[in-house]
Amino acid sequence: MDLVIKNGTIVTAADTYQADIGIEDGIIALIGRGLEGDEVIDAAGKYVMPGGVDVHVHLQMTIGDITSSDDFTTGTIAAACGGTTTIIDFINPQPNQSLHEAVTERRVQADGCVAIDYSLHLTATNARPETLAEIKELAAAGYTSLKLYTTYPALMVNDEEMLNLMAVAATCGILPIVHTENHWMIEYLKKKLLAEGKTAPRYHSRSRPPLAEAEAANRVLALAQLTRCPVYLAHLTCQESLEVVQRYQAQGQPVYGEVCIQHLVLSEDEYERPGFEGAKFVLSPPLRAKSNWEPLWHALASGALQVVSTDHCPWMFATQKQRGRDDFTRIPNGAPGIEIRLPLLYHFGVNQGRLSLNKFVELVATAPARLFGLWPRKGTIAVGSDADLVIFDPCRERTLTQENLHMNVDYSPYEHITVQGYPVMTIAHGKVIVKEGEFVGHVGRGKFLERKPFSER
Numbered sequence: 150m151d152l153v154i155k156n157g158t159i160v161t162a163a164d165t166y167q168a169d170i171g172i173e174d175g176i177i178a179l180i181g182r183g184l185e186g187d188e189v190i191d192a193a194g195k196y197v198m199p200g201g202v203d204v205h206v207h208l209q210m211t212i213g214d215i216t217s218s219d220d221f222t223t224g225t226i227a228a229a230c231g232g233t234t235t236i237i238d239f240i241n242p243q244p245n246q247s248l249h250e251a252v253t254e255r256r257v258q259a260d261g262c263v264a265i266d267y268s269l270h271l272t273a274t275n276a277r278p279e280t281l282a283e284i285k286e287l288a289a290a291g292y293t294s295l296k297l298y299t300t301y302p303a304l305m306v307n308d309e310e311m312l313n314l315m316a317v318a319a320t321c322g323i324l325p326i327v328h329t330e331n332h333w334m335i336e337y338l339k340k341k342l343l344a345e346g347k348t349a350p351r352y353h354s355r356s357r358p359p360l361a362e363a364e365a366a367n368r369v370l371a372l373a374q375l376t377r378c379p380v381y382l383a384h385l386t387c388q389e390s391l392e393v394v395q396r397y398q399a400q401g402q403p404v405y406g407e408v409c410i411q412h413l414v415l416s417e418d419e420y421e422r423p424g425f426e427g428a429k430f431v432l433s434p435p436l437r438a439k440s441n442w443e444p445l446w447h448a449l450a451s452g453a454l455q456v457v458s459t460d461h462c463p464w465m466f467a468t469q470k471q472r473g474r475d476d477f478t479r480i481p482n483g484a485p486g487i488e489i490r491l492p493l494l495y496h497f498g499v500n501q502g503r504l505s506l507n508k509f510v511e512l513v514a515t516a517p518a519r520l521f522g523l524w525p526r527k528g529t530i531a532v533g534s535d536a537d538l539v540i541f542d543p544c545r546e547r548t549l550t551q552e553n554l555h556m557n558v559d560y561s562p563y564e565h566i567t568v569q570g571y572p573v574m575t576i577a578h579g580k581v582i583v584k585e586g587e588f589v590g591h592v593g594r595g596k597f598l599e600r601k602p603f604s605e606r
């Protein structure tokens with residue numbers, strides 16, 4: 150064996166047990182007792198879990214003349230430091246750019262620049278015949294998920310377009326991921342608020358109420374039913390949307406959904422911070438009332454929702470967020486999270502009795518890998534799987550300040566929070582890439598991952 154991890158407690162979505170893991174050529178080769186290898190890591194007293202899979206991140210995403218502040222290098226290093234070994238980002242097609250061109254552009258940005266493995270979701274902003282044809286071709290090349298938006302003028306598709314896109318997705322093994330917020334409700338409220346002189350960050354959340362999210366979720370699931378298309382709803386935030394999801398699930402429709410870590414831990418109270426501080430929390434859908442927390446946790450624990458991701462999309466507070474100083478609608482949407490997903494979910498989920506240890510692993514690694522066509526290569530600890538592993542110390546305490554994190558952004562939304570339980574080592578393809586909180590790997594070692602069609606997951 151090249152490497153043996155000894156004496157740890159292996160935790161997967163299904164089991165918790167004591168065993169050693171033997172790794173050869175970057176792959177898990179043996180799981181058993183008393184293994185010996187050229188290099189040995191002692192994981193006594195620690196959990197050994199599959200590396201995290203974050204299926205919703207926006208690294209170096211350009212909107213107009215600004216770009217989110219973590220690029221593929223800084224963002225994947227930060228991910229690794231927080232125990233994530235695979236990310237899925239998005240292609241960002243410009244108007245009139247073909248999907249193939251957008252894929253090539255994104256691959257050029259990422260290939261050779263990533264510290265961990267990555268893949269890309271397609272994004273469609275129209276349903277022209279040539280776009281539909283490209284989606285089929287790209288599905289065959291391993292791009293088996295498709296982001297669709299019901300808001301953002303440059304990105305959104307109308308119901309007719311969504312129907313045509315879903316119909317194609319259903320035939321070629323693609324899982325649509327939909328950002329559900331009713332654009333016209335939001336436009337109406339934004340204009341009304343601005344006309345009343347309400348320009349501060351707190352009005353961001355008032356312009357995007359739960360009703361707008363739940364309406365779009367309902368509509369999207371109805372379109373999915375008509376086209377017999379499975380669907381994955383991005384960043385669900387509120388009880389109103391959950392009720393919609395569960396109603397369609399109860400009819401037997403394949404509906405999946407994620408919660409982003411910020412919506413489980415932070416609330417709309419953050420928008421009441423003095424001055425412009427609330428802008429740090431301007432993300433969409435916005436942070437909600439605390440009363441939504443327990444229904445979301447319960448939906449994750451019960452399996453109604455399957456994934457916890459981050460929607461990592463950081464903007465510098467001192468510069469980029471400032472463009473919305475006099476108008477909340479101009480604040481770039483998004484916040485950092487790629488590095489703190491595992492510790493926050495463990496601390497607020499497992500430590501507080503809301504999630505079992507196995508459910509925690511399922512939510513951060515196994516279910517995302519499975520839904521997006523990467524399992525069992527990723528998301529589990531099994532012979533033949535990639536040796537992407539996290540050694541997690543359930544006793545390690547850490548305060549999530551901007552200075553001790555690696556994300557390229559000038560603030561932490563979690564500045565005040567101390568968590569218990571933290572990754573102390575991250576291994577990717579059988580190599581230690583993070584040790585005691587510092588990246589010791591090689592940028593460029595991460596590989597692009599082709600993914601299986603939805604029907605084979």
Ligand code: DUC
Pocket residue numbers: 207328431432433434460462482483484
């Ligand atoms: N919301 C999005 O829909 N995308 C990026 C960041 C955000 O907050």
Ligand code: ZN
Pocket residue numbers: 328383384433434
């Ligand atoms: Zn979104």
Ligand code: ZN
Pocket residue numbers: 205207460
């Ligand atoms: Zn997003």
